[in-house]
Amino acid sequence: MVPPGLRGVLPVVLACLALAAGQRLFGGQEFFVYVASLVGVNVVLAVSLNVVNGMTGQFSIGHAGFMAVGAYAAGRLSLPLGDVAVSGLPVAASDQLLFAVSLLAGGVAAAACGFVVGLPSLRLKGDYLAIVTLGFGEIVRVIIQNTPALGGALGLSGIPQRGSLFAVWLCAFLAVLVARRIAESSHGRSLTAIREDEVAAEAMGVNTTAYKVRAFVVSAFFAGVAGGLFAHFVPIINPGSFTFVKSMEVVVMVVAGGLGSTTGSILAAVVLTLLPEALRSGFNRFAGEGAGAVVDQVRMPVYGLLLVVLMLARPQGLFGTRELWDRRKGQGARP
Amino acid sequence: MSGVGSAGSERPAELLLECQGLHVAYGAIQAVRGVSLSVRKGEVVALIGRNGAGKTSLLRAVSGMLRPADGRITLEGKDITGMPSHLLVARGMAHAPEGRGIFPNLTVEENLGLGAWLRTDADGVAADEAWVLSLFPRLKERWAAAAGTLSGGEQQMLAISRALMSRPRLLLLDEPSLGLAPQVIQLIFRILADVNGKGVSILLVEQNAHLALNLAGHAYVLETGEVAMEGAGKALLQSEDVRRAYLGE
Numbered sequence: 001m002v003p004p005g006l007r008g009v010l011p012v013v014l015a016c017l018a019l020a021a022g023q024r025l026f027g028g029q030e031f032f033v034y035v036a037s038l039v040g041v042n043v044v045l046a047v048s049l050n051v052v053n054g055m056t057g058q059f060s061i062g063h064a065g066f067m068a069v070g071a072y073a074a075g076r077l078s079l080p081l082g083d084v085a086v087s088g089l090p091v092a093a094s095d096q097l098l099f100a101v102s103l104l105a106g107g108v109a110a111a112a113c114g115f116v117v118g119l120p121s122l123r124l125k126g127d128y129l130a131i132v133t134l135g136f137g138e139i140v141r142v143i144i145q146n147t148p149a150l151g152g153a154l155g156l157s158g159i160p161q162r163g164s165l166f167a168v169w170l171c172a173f174l175a176v177l178v179a180r181r182i183a184e185s186s187h188g189r190s191l192t193a194i195r196e197d198e199v200a201a202e203a204m205g206v207n208t209t210a211y212k213v214r215a216f217v218v219s220a221f222f223a224g225v226a227g228g229l230f231a232h233f234v235p236i237i238n239p240g241s242f243t244f245v246k247s248m249e250v251v252v253m254v255v256a257g258g259l260g261s262t263t264g265s266i267l268a269a270v271v272l273t274l275l276p277e278a279l280r281s282g283f284n285r286f287a288g289e290g291a292g293a294v295v296d297q298v299r300m301p302v303y304g305l306l307l308v309v310l311m312l313a314r315p316q317g318l319f320g321t322r323e324l325w326d327r328r329k330g331q332g333a334r335p
Numbered sequence: 336m337s338g339v340g341s342a343g344s345e346r347p348a349e350l351l352l353e354c355q356g357l358h359v360a361y362g363a364i365q366a367v368r369g370v371s372l373s374v375r376k377g378e379v380v381a382l383i384g385r386n387g388a389g390k391t392s393l394l395r396a397v398s399g400m401l402r403p404a405d406g407r408i409t410l411e412g413k414d415i416t417g418m419p420s421h422l423l424v425a426r427g428m429a430h431a432p433e434g435r436g437i438f439p440n441l442t443v444e445e446n447l448g449l450g451a452w453l454r455t456d457a458d459g460v461a462a463d464e465a466w467v468l469s470l471f472p473r474l475k476e477r478w479a480a481a482a483g484t485l486s487g488g489e490q491q492m493l494a495i496s497r498a499l500m501s502r503p504r505l506l507l508l509d510e511p512s513l514g515l516a517p518q519v520i521q522l523i524f525r526i527l528a529d530v531n532g533k534g535v536s537i538l539l540v541e542q543n544a545h546l547a548l549n550l551a552g553h554a555y556v557l558e559t560g561e562v563a564m565e566g567a568g569k570a571l572l573q574s575e576d577v578r579r580a581y582l583g584e
Contacts, residue, residue: 189448189449205422
């Protein structure tokens with residue numbers, strides 16, 4: 001048996017070993033690494049947005065804004081650190097340490113934005129939050145576009161490419177772990193209560209505003225980390241990567257997977273990231289080189305259609321609010 | 336305002352809740368205009384009155400869901416005016432809101448669990464769960480059912496049980512008889528008397544004056560946001576004015 005003190009650490013250690021093995025096996029295949037990293041980033045985004053939109057029932061549609069804050073904060077910090085090494089450490093280890101610091105900075109910057117945006121708007125109910133988050137996402141994008149220090153519309157290039165399969169998927173794993181811990185804690189139960197009926201939750205003694213803000217901050221933190229990861233494996237980041245379309249992409253993942261289900265968010269993020277790539281290579285092969293470019297143009301209409309079909313056929317999403325690791329549901333009545 | 340019955344007829348002495356000159360307004364519309372009332376320890380106090388008399392607004396102000404425009408509310412001598420409801424739960428007040436406010440997609444078990452959300456004494460919670468299930472055995476039969484699939488009566492039982500799970504000293508109930516079958520109403524009121532017998536004080540808002548006055552030790556009649564009459568429940572039942580206006584006699 002595992003000693004209780006290690007029980008929380010063990011999954012992380014196992015994940016690290018598995019990911020290190022994966023890194024050794026596939027780390028050389030450039031395209032595979034790129035797509036797998038993209039999938040991992042989207043998993044982090046979807047899982048974190050699910051904490052707010054799914055578990056808490058608040059509708060945020062500005063996740064790309066938090067991702068942008070994280071990407072630019074981490075990227076901007078890494079830029080001058082490209083040739084810096086922490087003394088006394090091998091170069092690779094020092095690179096990874098600086099990378100981790102950048103990621104953390106990205107996450108914290110996004111979380112701070114989440115707090116600033118969330119505190120006033122989460123006192124309001126329903127649609128207001130959607131509008132505020134939408135506005136936030138656009139404001140972030142426009143500010144970046146007009147800030148020369150961040151590269152403006154051209155974007156930021158030359159960020160050291162420190163991202164790896166290992167780093168991306170370790171973050172994805174941690175995001176899932178945190179989401180699951182939240183869901184199973186008394187914190188998670190209060191979020192469920194808020195989702196179900198805010199007035200009643202308040203009447204149960206739940207400080208609804210505080211819990212909503214906390215969920216929002218955690219969600220923004222992971223969106224920021226996702227942005228930081230993204231900035232370290234794409235050659236250039238520009239405001240065009242963080243538009244409203246990106247936010248909607250994540251919302252579609254969460255809704256398709258089932259609002260409130262982390263499992264659903266993961267699955268939907270994987271499928272919806274791979275689908276355009278698969279279509280692209282399919283088009284290229286069968287309809288001639290260059291036909292794949294069509295995929296990017298038809299992607300959003302296809303997403304829209306997918307949502308309509310899903311809402312008609314299975315309004316609760318693929319998983320509803322259930323999880324792969326659920327043992328509770330489906331059991332018969334207890335006493 | 337007119338008192339009915341002999342002055343101060345045997346109300347318990349110790350104050351639990353007191354409102355003084357309470358005003359509640361929605362913009363320019365005054366729903367409650369200068370109401371003073373009290374709930375003594377161990378009492379059932381009823382607030383009766385017509386639709387729009389300000390009963391629910393008053394209850395919401397007491398439970399912290401609305402901020403009163405003016406006036407003072409104290410609970411066990413401490414000022415709680417304008418305190419948000421989540422803090423009042425910790426101070427021993429539980430509110431079963433109008434329309435029941437249960438969590439429809441959660442099971443009966445989960446609903447009751449959330450009622451005890453603030454509590455950390457697992458043994459006490461288990462004991463209270465057993466107690467409310469003994470009050471309403473029907474809930475045990477629906478244990479794993481989603482609360483939204485319960486009948487109206489079962490939902491009301493759940494709402495009351497869930498409120499009791501916070502082990503309140505004061506239970507606020509808003510129209511527990513609303514939309515229920517007469518037998519279910521009878522059952523619920525019988526159990527409210529039991530609950531009161533365990534030492535839980537109750538502030539009850541009710542349109543069904545007959546039921547409320549029978550249960551209540553003391554009652555207030557609200558008319559257009561003001562207290563029109565007050566007195567012992569039984570005394571008000573006998574009052575000519577109340578019989579004509581609220582009991583349809």
